[in-house]
Amino acid sequence: MSTPHLPQILPRTWWTGAERALGQPPAWMVRLGLALGLLVLGARASFASATFMAPGGDIRGWSQLPSAHCALCHVALPPRTSSRQVEHAWTPATYAGVLLQHLSLDDELGQMQMVQFEGLTPTPDAIQMINAQGAGGVLFFQGNIQSASQIRATNAQLQHMAPIPLLLAVDQEGGYVNRFLDVVGPLPTASSLANPDAARARGTQDAGYLHDYGFNLNLAPVVDVGTSNPQLYGRTFGTDPNRVGAMAAAYMEGLQQTGQVTAVPKHFPGLGDTTTDPHLGLPMLTRSRADWERIDLAPYRMLLKTEDVRAIMVSHEMLQAVDTRLPTTLSPAVIDGTLRGELGFGGVVITDSLYMGALNAHWSIAEAAVLAIKAGADVVIGPYNPEIVQETKDALRQAIASGVLTRARIDTSVRRILTLKLQMGLLPMPRQPAALHALAPQGSRAAHETGWQPALARREEARAGV
Secondary structure, three states, X not given: OOOOOOOOOOOHHHOOHHHHHHOXXXXXXXXXXXXXXXXXXXXXXXXXXXXXXXXXXXXXXXXXXXXXXXXXXXXXXXXXXXXXXXXXXXXXXXXXXXXXXXXXXXHHHHHOEEEXXXXXXXXXXXXXXXXXXXXXXXXXXXXXXXXXXXXXXXXXXXXXXXXXXXXXXXXXXXXXXXXXXXXXXXXXXXXXXXXXXXHHHHHHHHHHHHHHOOOOEEOOOEOOOOOOOHHHXXXXXXXXXXXXXXXXXXXXXXXXXXXXXXXXXXXXXXOOOOOOOOOOOOOEEOOOHHHHHHHOOHHHHHHHHHOOOOEEEEOOOEEOOOOOOOOXXXXXXXXXXXXXXXXXXXXXXXXXXXXXXXXHOOOOHHHHHHHHHHHOOOEEEOOOOHHHHHHHHXXXXXXXXXXXXXXXXXXXXXXXXXXXXXXXXXXXXXXXXXXXXXXXXOOOHHHHHHOOOXXXXXHXXXXXXO
């Protein structure tokens, strides 16, 4: 076998005249450099692959994240206590009571917290808050969202590690509050939408990409009446309560028509006639009680009568006509008294972020959480690291121990949260004999099966006076 010819390394004076004139190395030297470069790149790629792949071939970033078994996805119906017991069709609300029995107090206190984290992928803090501390939901901001593929992967990873499926929430209003500006581009402001058809189309559009990206809760529409607060510039549907109600209803119909994304009207009891940004200070609403009910509450009355309203966000302000002592988020008179008592709302009450300037001069997140839940709230937004999640749990436990709160009060909130997750399809309803559906009121079978009563049926019932 002949010896392969190896190029000799020649001194620069052996280059050709043309190579010397151009200051270029000879061709054989270029080929040698390329070969060595490819060998180095191959070695680095092999090392990177070995680092990226876990033993057995799993991909890091997925396989190295904790995986949680869904704690409430296969809970059996309780057995009949006697042959004479009357069977009934299970609804999300009744089945939520069964699921509640499988949760510890620590589990329940986690479900009542909607957490936040910084970054584009699950951070160690996010993993601990969700997988270890059992947070019930996550709120995203624009800094968490870079691309469609990135946010899909992040949301899937978060659900993968959650012991109970998460509420994955975002404030996606369009206009100046557009968390997906880099993904879907600019969207019109609420104030620029001409009519309910345009609002409904926007709701449909938002639902499409939110569901595609893995979100199930949109903290919208804004139901504030008025344009006085500069923080709400472009975000409200105007100054006429009837128009605001009609536009908000149309947006909700579009957003919720497939049952994949749930709307959260805000900011109860109404920031439209205030002038202070609650991120910075405490707004004051000085309308008389009669004017407040006629203007600010009117859209909520309309929505609760005609739409499937499952959650409402309460914001921070002083409502002098109702409570001169506590901000609305912390006021039993506002939440339990007006929203639940007067308006009859039985769904999930979500607070605005508890670290805002409207509150943080007087209360920590944990302290505000206790007061908000005592007032009637169910989900508190604000904890952004494991320490605050734990502080909030500890404060709630202490409130129970001291009699400020009761375990029954916590159970009531978590039952509402589980009902919402069942209605949204995040938790499965149990299989039950088809004959039981006949026990349900006519026209509500879909509501029993999926937890979603079509808004059209609600509107028709309201118009007929049912």
